Amino acid sequence: MGSLCGSCARGPAAPLPLVTVLGFLGRVRRTEDARPLCRACARGAGTRALLATALGGFWGWPAAGRAAAAVVSDARALSRAGAFPRPLAALAAAAAFGLPTAFASALLLAVALAAGGSDPEAEARERAARIEELVAEARGYLAAGDAERALGRFRAALAEAPGLPELLAGAGLAASRSEGRSEEAERLLREALASGDLSRAGRADALATLGDVLLGTGRDAEAAEALAEALRIGPDAPVAVHVAYQDALRRSGRAAEATRIYEARVADRTADPDSLYLRARLLADPAAREAALRDVLARSPDHRRARYALARTLLEGTRPAEALPEFRAAALDRDGGDRALFGVIECALALGDRDGAARAAADLRLRFPASLLVARADALLDARGR
Secondary structure: OOOOOOOOOOOOOEEOOOEEEEOOOOEEEEOOOOOEEOHHHHHHHHHHHHHHHHHOOOOOOOHHHHHHHHHHHHHHHHHHOOOOOHHHHHHHHHHHHHOOOOHHHHHHHHHHHHOOOOOHHHHHHHHHHHHHHHHHHHHHHHHOOOHHHHHHHHHHHHHHOOOOHHHHHHHHHHHHOOOOOHHHHHHHHHHHHHHOOOOHHHHHHHHHHHHHHHHHOOOHHHHHHHHHHHHHHOOOOOHHHHHHHHHHHHHOOOHHHHHHHHHHHHHHOOOOHHHHHHHHOOOOOHHHHHHHHHHHHHHOOOOHHHHHHHHHHHHHOOOHHHHHHHHHHHOOOOOOHHHHHHHHHHHHHHOOOHHHHHHHHHHHHHHOOOOOHHHHHHHHHHHOOO
């Protein structure tokens, strides 16, 4: 990650050494431990330094020579920082030595800087670099489970490039994972989709996220429509998208349709553990579902979703002692580990092990501090008297 500006905390930024000349004898003042500054803040700092040189001295000997040298030094520093076009900086620096004093050239350069005289292409490159850095930070926060901070970074990126579909979709994803932000997530995602400028993969991802949001707010029929479109665009979407689609179909009274779709999928992919898992989770009979999930795990022992589904099936069948080790195994994975730890808490409480439940809750809070299940776990423990 590059340096951030010491003034506005944006990047990229670099140290900007400036020189100011004041008084009849040309007292020289230099910036102490020059802070990194972005282009916009460098322009402001340069304006102030040059105006101070132009207006703050008496321009007698030896001030004139020192002031001229200060103008040259500042012009070069500002040019290197990209805060002023190089040709004009060079002209101003040359003029400083061609006049009795540096007044005219310093004032010219300062006024031009204050007016925003800079290279548009350089400005665009700087803006793109800032956006790239913000997006990288946002993705890092999302990977760490901190959706709120990720959303803040996406908002900052959108302030740099309002309406950019990729940023809207990213902000919508972050909002969808933040508590109480479903309306904001839906608005951002619909705005991104309405632009028509998302890539095919980006559109599929945005539709899948929108489907999750709609499913979470009880709008199951709309969710099924969005998820069906996401899978039509990206048939090789992650298993999570298929799971959400299955849930949307079942909740909207289309369970038979879901069964037909995923039976057909298994017929085409008879050895694919994911397809077998997707069919297994639709089985209404608990015994049949358990057998099918155990078959998936026999083929793919590391199939996290199948292990979690097996654990949940066992717990729902009032077999918490058998479910507990399955939940613990599923909890070792980062992805979905919070749900599995919550299952450990449920099993421990069902077995009368309050200390074990409290340890699992502490682990949940430590490993997944931003998970919405932390508050649910605390409420569950409080309801059972801790």
